[in-house]
Structures are given as structure tokens and as C-alpha cells.
Amino acid sequence: MDANKLVTFFEEDLCIFSLRSRKKFSALQEMIRHLAGTGRVSDEHFIMEMLKNRESLGSTGLGKGVAFPHGRSLAIKELTILFARSPGGVDFEALDSKPTRIFFLILAPSDKGADTYLALLSELISLVQKPNKLGELNKVKDYKTLIEILGGNGN
Amino acid sequence: MKEEFRLLIALQDLDIMIKETKDQSTSEELKNLGFKLTGLKELQEARVKLARKIPPVLINRYEKLMEHYTMAILPVTSDKCLGCFVRLPSVFFSAAHSHRLLTCENCGRMLYLL
Structure with a gap:
């Protein structure tokens, strides 16, 4: 997947540049509520339950201040990514125990295979490992800049 | 929606996650990306608890369908x-x-x- 394809999954109304919640599940709830407000999910409850279960399998906070909560649910219509930035950091029980500031929430429909989101997950993880990308994401405050960081032209 | 139907949908989402975790190819890919998948037992326990809340008639029907x-x-x-x-x-x-x-x-x- 190239950068041009990657940026097509990011939409302006699916970005939170100042996440208020500081605790793990309230942060997830805030992201899901935001998604529900855009009509992308049919039922917040199903998504929250699925994400809680996913976190019990092992934290999706991979460390270095980034988390990739993800999973499949019947309550999601199409592959969806929500970007969120927490200026103060969230206690997300990350693998390195440090606060999480950047979130890529990836949700896929349950009738599609896991491969529908694994490629996306892989691409995003590679991206945040590139020099400077994480620093730039930690400062991002608008959609246009986010798309530029992700490799698009921001238009 | 009736609560029992909501629970059934949550159960299927959970079953899909358990299946994905047990799938060697998917779990290897996730591990290679840096995820630790150490909580399969917790997922299975959550599944048992959730299934207990669903009326037997409905869960039997669900499980028969999942066999096919x-x-x-x-x-x-x-x-x-x-x-x-x-x-x-x-x-x-x-x-x-x-x-x-x-x-x-x-x-x-x-x-x-x-």
C-alpha cells in the first residue's frame, strides 16, 4: 500500500486533535462516540465491547506514545480509521508503560477478512517508525497537516 | 433491539477475534507488527461468561449455524x-x-x- 492509498482512509471528520480523556477506556469511548456522531457505526456498544476484548488480549499501545486499537465488528459498515491526538497523554497500559499521545483506531466489518485491516495496520506502524514522523504527529493540529505527514498533499 | 440479540452480536464479534487469534498466519502477522497476544485465555473466559447470558434456544441456533x-x-x-x-x-x-x-x-x- 502506498502513501496515496493510505491517505484515502483518513477523513477530516474522523480526526480528534485534542482528545480530552486521560484513561484507557474513557479515551476509547470518546473516540467511538465521535465515530458514532459521524454515522459510521450502527451501535457504539458493540464497538466498545469488541475493543475492550481486544485490549484484554494484549494492549494495542505499542509504546513510544502510539496505539493502534483495532478489530472487526458487525456494527461497522466499512473499513474506517479514526485518528486521535492526546496533548496530555493517555494511560493506555502501553507495552513501555509510557503515556500514549497518538491513536490510530482501525475498525473493519466482520464479514471481511482480517487481511482488510492488517495491511493498513502494517503500513501505519511502518510510517510511525520513520524518523521525525512521530514528532510531527505529536504536534499535528489540523487535517491538512496530518495528510502531509502521512504522505499526501493535504488537498 | 432486544438485549439477547445484542449479546449474540457481541458473541459473534468475540468469536471472530478468538478465531483470528488462533489462526497462525494472522497471529504471526500481528506479533511481527509488535502486538503481544497473551490474553487468549481471558478472551475464552469472557466468551463463556457472555454465552451464559444468552437464552439456550438462541445460543443453540447460533452455534449450529457456526458449525456450517x-x-x-x-x-x-x-x-x-x-x-x-x-x-x-x-x-x-x-x-x-x-x-x-x-x-x-x-x-x-x-x-x-x-
Whole structure:
């Protein structure tokens, strides 16, 4: 997947540049509520339950201040990514125990295979490992800049 | 939507996650990306607890369907059942049926109108 394809999954109304919640599940709830407000999910409850279960399998906070909560649910219509930035950091029980500031929430429909989101997950993880990308994401405050960081032209 | 149907949908989401975690190819890929998948036992325990809350008639029906199909409950995204591709009756799409679980008369799968 190239950068041009990657940026097509990011939409302006699916970005939170100042996440208020500081605790793990309230942060997830805030992201899901935001998604529900855009009509992308049919039922917040199903998504929250699925994400809680996913976190019990092992934290999706991979460390270095980034988390990739993800999973499949019947309550999601199409592959969806929500970007969120927490200026103060969230206690997300990350693998390195440090606060999480950047979130890529990836949700896929349950009738599609896991491969529908694994490629996306892989691409995003590679991206945040590139020099400077994480620093730039930690400062991002608008959609246009986010798309530029992700490799698009921001238009 | 009735609580028992909500629980059943949550159960299927959980079953899909357990299946994915047990799938060697998917779990290897996730591990290679840096995820630690150490909580399979916790997922299985959550599944037992959730299943206990669902009426036996409904869970038996769900589990019989899961013996034959990848998914017992499918979303309705067009006028056809995504499982057997038989056209669904127009009554399915009335407002009264939205957010309820219905049954495909051809294959018996449960259908969820998004």
C-alpha cells in the first residue's frame, strides 16, 4: 500500500486533535462516540465491547506514545480509521508503560477478512517508525497537516 | 433491539477475534507488527461468561449455524443475503425491522440490518 492509498482512509471528520480523556477506556469511548456522531457505526456498544476484548488480549499501545486499537465488528459498515491526538497523554497500559499521545483506531466489518485491516495496520506502524514522523504527529493540529505527514498533499 | 440479540452480536464479534487469534498466519502477522497476544485465555473466559447470558434456544441456533458457516449473523448491506445471495423480501427493509435480527428464509442465517 502506498502513501496515496493510505491517505484515502483518513477523513477530516474522523480526526480528534485534542482528545480530552486521560484513561484507557474513557479515551476509547470518546473516540467511538465521535465515530458514532459521524454515522459510521450502527451501535457504539458493540464497538466498545469488541475493543475492550481486544485490549484484554494484549494492549494495542505499542509504546513510544502510539496505539493502534483495532478489530472487526458487525456494527461497522466499512473499513474506517479514526485518528486521535492526546496533548496530555493517555494511560493506555502501553507495552513501555509510557503515556500514549497518538491513536490510530482501525475498525473493519466482520464479514471481511482480517487481511482488510492488517495491511493498513502494517503500513501505519511502518510510517510511525520513520524518523521525525512521530514528532510531527505529536504536534499535528489540523487535517491538512496530518495528510502531509502521512504522505499526501493535504488537498 | 432486544438485549439477547445484542449479546449474540457481541458473541459473534468475540468469536471472530478468538478465531483470528488462533489462526497462525494472522497471529504471526500481528506479533511481527509488535502486538503481544497473551490474553487468549481471558478472551475464552469472557466468551463463556457472555454465552451464559444468552437464552439456550438462541445460543443453540447460533452455534449450529457456526458449525456450517463462517458467520451465523450477517449484516444486510444490499437486497440479498450475503451468505446465500438469495434476494430478501422487501418487508425486511421497512423501518420497523431496522436494528433487529431477522432470518434468511433460504439459508437460515441471522441477518442484522445496519
